[in-house]
Amino acid sequence: MTPPTHTAFRSVVALSGGVGGAKLLDGLARALDPDRLTAIVNTGDDFTHWGLHICPDLDTVMYTLAGLSHPTQGWGLAGESFEALAMIRRYGAPGWFQLGDRDLGTHIARTLALRDGQTLSQITDTLCRALNVRHPILPMADAPRPTFVDTDSHGALPFQDWLVLHRAAPAPRAIRFEGPPTPTPAALDALHRADLVIITPSNPYVSIDPILALDGVRDALRHLPVLAISPILGGRAVKGPLADMIPALAAKPPSARAVFDHYGDLLDAVALEADDADQIPPGLPGLATSTLMGDRDDRARLAFELLDFAAERLR
Ligand code: FO1
Numbered sequence: 001m002t003p004p005t006h007t008a009f010r011s012v013v014a015l016s017g018g019v020g021g022a023k024l025l026d027g028l029a030r031a032l033d034p035d036r037l038t039a040i041v042n043t044g045d046d047f048t049h050w051g052l053h054i055c056p057d058l059d060t061v062m063y064t065l066a067g068l069s070h071p072t073q074g075w076g077l078a079g080e081s082f083e084a085l086a087m088i089r090r091y092g093a094p095g096w097f098q099l100g101d102r103d104l105g106t107h108i109a110r111t112l113a114l115r116d117g118q119t120l121s122q123i124t125d126t127l128c129r130a131l132n133v134r135h136p137i138l139p140m141a142d143a144p145r146p147t148f149v150d151t152d153s154h155g156a157l158p159f160q161d162w163l164v165l166h167r168a169a170p171a172p173r174a175i176r177f178e179g180p181p182t183p184t185p186a187a188l189d190a191l192h193r194a195d196l197v198i199i200t201p202s203n204p205y206v207s208i209d210p211i212l213a214l215d216g217v218r219d220a221l222r223h224l225p226v227l228a229i230s231p232i233l234g235g236r237a238v239k240g241p242l243a244d245m246i247p248a249l250a251a252k253p254p255s256a257r258a259v260f261d262h263y264g265d266l267l268d269a270v271a272l273e274a275d276d277a278d279q280i281p282p283g284l285p286g287l288a289t290s291t292l293m294g295d296r297d298d299r300a301r302l303a304f305e306l307l308d309f310a311a312e313r314l315r
Contacts, residue, residue, distance in 0.1 A: 006031045006304060008311035013194040017042045017207020018057045019074030019239050020231050020293075021200035022064035025135075027299030028198070029065055031307055034134040038190040042202070043120070043139045044147035044177055044210035047160050049097050050088070052107040053114055056160070057207065058124055058139055059106060066131035074239060077102050096165050121184050138187045140211045145179040147206055159206060168241035171248045175205050183214040191220040196310055201231035201291065203242045204262045205249060212266075221266050225314035227306065228263055229291060230256035230272040230279070238292065255279055269314055271306055285313040 012032055014025055016039050025039050042057045056075060063069040063077055070076045080100035089095035099107065106127060113123040119142045128137055149162040151170035162168060191197070202208055212218055235254050237243045243254040252258050256272040257279040271287040272279055280286030287309040293299045 005033050005036075006307045006311075007036075008307060008315070009196045010036060011190070011194050012037050012196045012198060012307075013190050014039050014198045014200050015202075015208055015211050016040070016057070016061055016200045017202030018045070018060040021057075021202040021207065022061045022069070022074070023293045023299050024198070024200045024229065024303065025061055026064050026296060027293065027301070027303030028307075029135045030296070030300040031303040032135075034136070038136045038138060038194075040138050040140055040183075040187045040190065040211055042207045042210050043141055044145055044206065045159050045163075046144065047146065047158060049094075049160075050099070051111070052099075052104070053111045054097075054099070054107055054160075055110065055120070055124075055139070058120075058137065059103070061137055062124070062128055062131060062133055065128075065133045065135060065137070068131065076100055097160060119184075121186055136186075136190075138190060139184055140187055140214060141180075141182060142184050143180050143182060145177055145181070145210065145214075147210055148176045148178060149206075150174040150176060163241065168244065172205075172245055173248070175209065175249070177210050177213055181214050183211075183217060187214075188216055188220070191217065191224070194220075194224055196307075196314065197221055197224050197226045198306065198310075199226060199228035199263065199267075201229040201238075203231060203237075203240055203245070204259050205242075205245055208263075218266065225268045225310065226263075226266055227269045227271065227310050227314065228260060228267050229306070230259050230270065230276065232256050232259055232276075233273040233291060234275055257281065260284075269310065271309065285309075 046055045060075045070078050110123050120139045147159040148156045150156050150173045154170045246254040246258050256276045260270050260281050269285040273291050274288045277288035
């Protein structure tokens with residue numbers, strides 16, 4: 001039976017990157033009606049590939065909320081085929097980024113609409129409606145704002161080159177964002193209307209920081225209750241390169257505490273894996289629970305726990 005939706009907050013905004021953020025959003029979307037939840041999604045990972053505009057995090061969130069995402073990989077579509085990729089590789093063209101055949105339809109539709117002069121916000125809304133995603137998914141910015149990873153061994157690498165082409169092997173020295181730091185009007189408006197902000201368990205350096213670095217976002221958050229969920233469990237990242245990035249960028253071992261310290265005084269409460277309860281920063285309310293989010297019910301269970309906890313401790 002579907003549990004009743006949560007009504008303690010009028011307007012929850014969740015800041016999200018790809019896979020971890022998308023899973024929690026999936027749970028939150030079951031706990032909150034569409035007029036009570038807005039996702040602001042990182043677009044720093046976006047890039048042009050095969051002449052197409054690819055938005056990995058927006059697509060991961062959109063496919064996940066549509067119930068279409070790949071069950072184990074997290075990104076891409078379930079039951080995807082890769083015939084176009086095989087052909088591209090046969091021609092010796094760049095085949096390091098795995099775009100599936102159906103996924104290509106999304107990138108083509110988006111690229112055509114961008115060429116027609118639509119904004120990324122408008123296009124994302126159209127794509128979400130077509131996939132029956134009812135909760136608003138907002139790109140953090142309409143103009144490109146690409147993330148670069150500065151490395152000693154390979155110089156400055158565009159994010160997907162670093163993550164996928166080089167398998168995140170070159171140690172990052174710094175993370176940089178280029179392009180105008182202008183949030184979409186809708187994202188800023190959502191933050192101004194919010195009564196709770198959730199920082200989902202995404203990578204703080206390359207998924208959440210790009211959002212926090214936009215004009216007006218940190219200022220808006222300072223006036224709001226902010227709850228962050230750790231993407232590090234028992235010193236390891238569930239997915240992605242974060243556990244190696246923390247020592248490289250912050251000179252400390254990977255831990256939930258290192259993530260919370262990175263966000264600093266923006267946070268009003270934290271949630272983390274039960275075994276990591278000793279990592280709750282002193283003076284902050286902390287929820288120690290199971291944060292792994294296996295199936296969809298587990299995601300909803302965590303979402304309700306987080307909202308109950310926030311209602312009790314942050315209002
Ligand atoms: N990640 C990979 O590690 N390898 C890939 O070939 C790959 C393809 C891909 C295609 C579409 C998409 O939406 C995401 C894709 N991702 C791939 C994931 C993506 O690079 C990262 O997970 C995100 O940018 C990080 O949040």
